[in-house]
Amino acid sequence: MSPKIEISDLHVAFGNHKVLDGITHSIMDRAITALMGPSGSGKSTLLRVFNRLIELYPEAVVKGEVYLDGRDIFKMDVIELRRKVQMIFQIPNPIPNLSIFENVALGLKLNRLVNGRRELYNRVKAALEKALLWEEVKDRLNSPAGKLSGGQQQRLCVARALAFEPEVLLADEPTANLDPENTAKLEELFLNLKKDVTIILVTHFPGQAARISDYVAFLYKGRIVETGPTKEVFTNPKHELTEKYVTGKLY
Numbered sequence: 001m002s003p004k005i006e007i008s009d010l011h012v013a014f015g016n017h018k019v020l021d022g023i024t025h026s027i028m029d030r031a032i033t034a035l036m037g038p039s040g041s042g043k044s045t046l047l048r049v050f051n052r053l054i055e056l057y058p059e060a061v062v063k064g065e066v067y068l069d070g071r072d073i074f075k076m077d078v079i080e081l082r083r084k085v086q087m088i089f090q091i092p093n094p095i096p097n098l099s100i101f102e103n104v105a106l107g108l109k110l111n112r113l114v115n116g117r118r119e120l121y122n123r124v125k126a127a128l129e130k131a132l133l134w135e136e137v138k139d140r141l142n143s144p145a146g147k148l149s150g151g152q153q154q155r156l157c158v159a160r161a162l163a164f165e166p167e168v169l170l171a172d173e174p175t176a177n178l179d180p181e182n183t184a185k186l187e188e189l190f191l192n193l194k195k196d197v198t199i200i201l202v203t204h205f206p207g208q209a210a211r212i213s214d215y216v217a218f219l220y221k222g223r224i225v226e227t228g229p230t231k232e233v234f235t236n237p238k239h240e241l242t243e244k245y246v247t248g249k250l251y
């Protein structure tokens with residue numbers, strides 16, 4: 001497996017508050033990497049560096065290097081970067097009054113990524129299929145997205161992201177507000193996707209990391225304490241803090 005993202009000596013602070021303190025790590029291509037660690041350890045901040053969403057926080061100071069396929073992300077056109085590196089959030093955020101179809105189509109139209117209605121329909125359909133939502137919505141594509149269940153709205157957000165045919169999908173605690181059935185569906189969807197897309201998943205649930213990730217990085221107070229293939233880290237943690245975390249004694 002080759003690295004998709006390489007991070008070198010990354011530091012992030014909000015004003016004087018150091019949040020990431022010298023992260024050096026590689027994220028493997030077309031695999032699921034789980035970022036886990038106690039609340040406040042810097043997982044979401046790290047995720048927000050990968051698509052440079054961090055730059056929307058005026059007090060954030062970022063130092064260090066991050067490469068996507070060998071390209072310095074801080075020198076890339078940010079629109080291009082965010083097209084390649086899509087993100088979904090803890091609370092599904094479709095545009096509620098817009099139709100299911102339009103939620104997925106809008107970004108493609110605004111960015112002029114499609115030619116004509118037939119291609120647009122095909123791209124939207126393909127994205128909804130990959131997001132395991134097509135069968136549930138194909139007869140009501142024109143109804144408002146806000147009428148979908150929470151789990152369906154989250155899969156719609158995945159479809160919206162996939163419509164851009166991204167290389168990386170960032171997911172920030174995407175199942176935190178879902179019931180077990182919808183959580184299972186999203187996990188299945190991620191497992192299907194990883195053959196095409198590199199997935200970086202922030203999760204609060206060690207069980208979720210164990211179920212679906214190939215690699216984990218365990219963060220504690222802004223540093224990566226331990227990293228490796230998921231099975232290895234869960235069955236034979238090398239660091240005491242990791243052991244406590246994976247056995248539910250630290251959260």
Ligand SMILES: Nc1ncnc2c1ncn2[C@@H]1O[C@H](COP(=O)(O)OP(=O)(O)OP(=O)(O)O)[C@@H](O)[C@H]1O
Binds near residue numbers: 057
């Ligand atoms: N915009 C911000 N301004 C100031 N401090 C921030 C900001 N965002 C995050 N922080 C601080 O950075 C630290 C790391 O936050 P971050 O959200 O990255 O951690 P996390 O591991 O994802 O936590 P959680 O699991 O609770 O979401 C926390 O102390 C948090 O208070």
